[in-house]
Amino acid sequence: MRKKISIGAVRIGMYVDGFDTSWFKTPFLRHHFEIKSQDQLDKIKESGVSHIFIDTEKGLDVLSGERTVRKPVQDVAPGVKAPEPEAVANEAKAPEQPATKYPPPQNKSFSDYIKVKDDLLQIDKLSLVEGTVVVFGLYTKNGMDIVPLILNRNKKGEPVVTKELLNSPGELMIERCDVNKYRDYLKMVMKDSGAANAMSSKNMMIKENAKILVQDLFNTPGDPEKMDACKGTVESVISSIIDTKGLITNLFTVNKHDYYVYTHSVNVSVFSVATAIAMGIQSEGELFAIGLGSLLHDIGMSTIPPEVLHKPVERLTEFELGLLKGHVYEGHDIVKLYKGIPPETLIPLMEHHENLMGTGYPMGLKGGKLHLAGRIISITNIYDTLTxxxxxxxxxxxxxALTYLNSQANLYDADILKEFITVLGKSSQ
Ligand SMILES: [Fe+2]
Structure with a gap:
């Protein structure tokens, strides 16, 4: 059971299930862990927070000194509809998020923030269905402020998705260790969706799973198993777009409050495939190479130090800028080592920063030197970056963004841009 306790009652053996304040205002990079040492305990007590949340099924309780013997929430089948509000027991109701009692004890650095951001996965709020039980921890992210989310609970004590949660500002994040639970949740939602929503649920599942996969791949770039899985993902994307006659609703992330390479990669892949199909490309091999090359186009970013990757471009030194631009060749080398994909996959990867004028990088290709796949991804990549x-x-x-691209006819292929605009227009109706 999740329980809010005062800081004075915290002791070794308890399992911390969140702090009563933003992550940024605590000295900890994670908010879910067992207190195993006096040092950790001291840090919590000195952190300035007045209360913390503990999970009594994973660690000691306040009074008994024992773990609560109870079926873990994680074992409860997700998908249970929430009871009517009046049926929710008062004690099961989640407390309001109170204001921080003490000033933050220390300021975290930007690099600490990046570490935590990279340890979380941004999920689409639209993937959650009101009334369903969630068995994974949720965080809200507003700018650099990452706060554990306290959910309302049903009479069984299970945390449920509410309308307030769905309408809350900011983004939703989960910890990477919870991705399997999130995957199970998506499967359940898809199973329970009516025929009318089947396609949009399926698309949501393809997209969210693709993000998880790409984030995973970035931690072990070139891993053959994950590269194989990427192939399956691209095949699903292509089938879905063909089946829906070009509709990409729910296949890409619309509201992007921050940059995540996995979200960007999936968006660019979906945009590129849909544009290629709209242009009349029917060859499965061509579509596959465009889709996979687009999904992997920034894989070389995995070799760039985070402090360079996340630094505002105008503050990069000449050396750092060179390092950043090197992600194209780095990506080429990573993908080339994997023998299971056609060489055409490398074209969109190599040409995604090129343009018709020849002022792009790394090769400065001009006009007709750019392959069709390169001309497509140079548009979809810059569009997603600008938005x-x-x-x-x-x-x-x-x-x-589209107005800007339209005004750059010397850089981007006008016919391809027209098809891309049609694809976007169709999916926003
Ligand atoms: Fe790139």
């Missing part, structure tokens, strides 16, 4: 905020850059609206 995503990141340190030092505030996203512009889809309309403004």
């Amino acid at each position: 995503t905020s990141r340190p030092g850059f505030k996203a512009i609206s889809p309309y403004d």
Whole structure:
């Protein structure tokens, strides 16, 4: 059972299940762990928080000194509908998130924030269904503020998705250790969705699983098993777009408050495949190479030190900028080592920063030297980049991004751009 206790009652053997404040205001990089040492206990008590949350099924309780013997929440089949509000027992109701009682004891650095951000996975709020039980921890992220989310509970004490949660500002994140639980949740939602919603649930599942996979791949770039899984993902994306006659609703992330390479990679892959199909490309091999090359186009970013990767571009030194631009060749080398994909896959990867004028990188290809796949991804990549905020850059609206691209006829292929705009227009209706 999740329990809120005062800081004075905390002791070794308890399992911390969240702090009563933003992650950023505590000295800990994780908010879910067992207190195993006096040192950890001291740090918690000195952190300035007045209360913490503990999980009495994973660690000691306040009074008994024993773990609660109870069927773990994780074992409860997800998908249980929430009872009517009046049936929810008062003690099971989640407390309000109180204000921090003490000032933050220390300021965390940007690199600490990046570590935590990379240890979480951004999930699509639309993947959650009101009334369903969630068996994974959720965080909200507003800028650099990452806060554990306290969910309302049903009469069984299970945390449920509420309308307030779905309408809350900011993004939703889960810990990477919870991705399997999230995957199971997506399967359950898809199973329970009616025929009318079957396709959008399926698309949501493809997209969210693709993000998990790409995030995973970035931690072990080139892993053959994960590369194989990427192939399966691209095949699913292609089938879905063909089946829906070009509709990509739920296959890409719309509201992007921050830059995540996995979200960007999936978006670019979906945009590129859909644009290629809209242009009349029917060859499975061609579509596959465009889709997979687009999904892996930034895999070389996995070799860039996080402090360079997340630094605002205008603050990068000449050396760091060179390092960053090197992600294209790094990606090429990673993908080339894997023998299970056609060489055409490397084209969108190598050409995603090129443009018709020859002012792109790394090769400065000009006009007809750019392959079709390169001309497609040079548009989809820049579009997704412009519509995503990141340190030092505030996203512009889809309309403004497309207006900008339209004004750059010397850089981007006007016919391809027209098809891309049609694809986006169709999916936003
Ligand atoms: Fe790139």
